[in-house]
Each structure stands twice: as structure tokens, then as C-alpha cells.
Amino acid sequence: MEVVMGKIRDILEEFEANMEDLGSKDNKLHGKLHETMKMLNHRDTALKELVESLRQEVCRLKDKLVALEAAAGGGALVTQLGTRLKPKKNDNGGEKKDTGLEEEVDKKSPRHQTKAITKWKGKKKKLLKFFLCKESHLTKDCPMHKKLAAIMMDEEDPGNKSDN
Numbered sequence: 001m002e003v004v005m006g007k008i009r010d011i012l013e014e015f016e017a018n019m020e021d022l023g024s025k026d027n028k029l030h031g032k033l034h035e036t037m038k039m040l041n042h043r044d045t046a047l048k049e050l051v052e053s054l055r056q057e058v059c060r061l062k063d064k065l066v067a068l069e070a071a072a073g074g075g076a077l078v079t080q081l082g083t084r085l086k087p088k089k090n091d092n093g094g095e096k097k098d099t100g101l102e103e104e105v106d107k108k109s110p111r112h113q114t115k116a117i118t119k120w121k122g123k124k125k126k127l128l129k130f131f132l133c134k135e136s137h138l139t140k141d142c143p144m145h146k147k148l149a150a151i152m153m154d155e156e157d158p159g160n161k162s163d164n
Contacts (some may be wrong), residue, residue, distance in 0.1 A: 133144050142148060 133142060135142075
């Protein structure tokens with residue numbers, strides 16, 4: 001009986017040692033968790049400050065853009081950038097080659113037209129039928145727009161489906 005009591009006492013002491021070890025590990029884990037939370041709060045604050053400074057920078061750049069457009073005469077600067085050097089065209093619509101030869105390419109000649117272009121020239125153009133309601137209109141004009149929005153939301157975020 002004394003031997004059994006000795007074994008039980010040893011097991012109990014080992015169990016108490018393990019409990020103390022777990023308690024100290026729990027305290028360490030609790031301390032690290034608080035340190036991590038403080039660090040995350042600091043980073044969150046830093047990111048919010050960065051976002052705010054970027055917003056201010058964007059506003060300042062928009063103001064500069066408006067001022068530049070006003071100074072340029074309401075978009076005259078944009079039209080100046082749009083007039084780039086284009087290859088010279090000959091009298092019947094063809095372009096001169098960059099090889100330096102006097103040979104010209106006539107793009108209106110039949111050898112430059114493909115069969116697909118001539119095939120589709122005579123066809124009437126019509127609106128395609130919209131896939132959701134089978135009527136010919138644009139997506140933005142669809143009477144079933146709510147259903148389309150729900151389908152798109154389900155495709156974007158399949159994890160948040162509600163069970164009805």
C-alpha cells in the first residue's frame with residue numbers, strides 16, 4: 001500500500017509540476033499576445049496616417065491638374081499632345097513605306113481586303129440578345145438588374161452565401 005501511495009504521490013507531484021509549467025507558458029503567451037496587439041494597433045495607426053497623407057497628396061495633385069488645364073486653355077495641351085507625326089499619305093489613301101523607296105502601298109486595292117471584311121460589309125448590324133432576359137438591350141438598361149447584381153455578388157464572393 002505504501003508503494004502504491006508513493007507512486008500516486010510521484011504522479012501527483014509530476015502533474016503539479018506540469019500545471020506550473022503550463023501556467024508559466026500561459027503567462028508568456030498572454031504577454032506575447034498583448035505585445036502583438038500593441039504592435040498591430042501601432043501599425044494600424046501608421047497605415048491610417050499613410051492613407052490620409054496619400055488622400056491629401058491626391059487632392060493636391062488634382063488641384064495642380066485643374067490649374068494646369070486652366071492655364072493650358074481648357075485642354076489645348078491635350079490636343080497638342082494628340083497631334084503626333086503621322087506617316088505621309090499619297091493621293092489615293094495609301095501610305096509610303098519607310099524603306100526610302102518611292103514605291104507606294106495602296107490599301108484600297110482588292111488584294112489588301114480579306115474575305116471576312118467583304119463578307120460582313122453587307123450584313124445588318126443588330127443588338128445581341130441579353131443573356132439574362134433574352135431581350136435586345138444593354139446590360140445597364142435591363143429590367144432584371146437586381147437579379148444580375150445578385151449573380152455578380154455571388155460570383156465575386158462565393159463564401160458569403162446566405163441560406164434561405
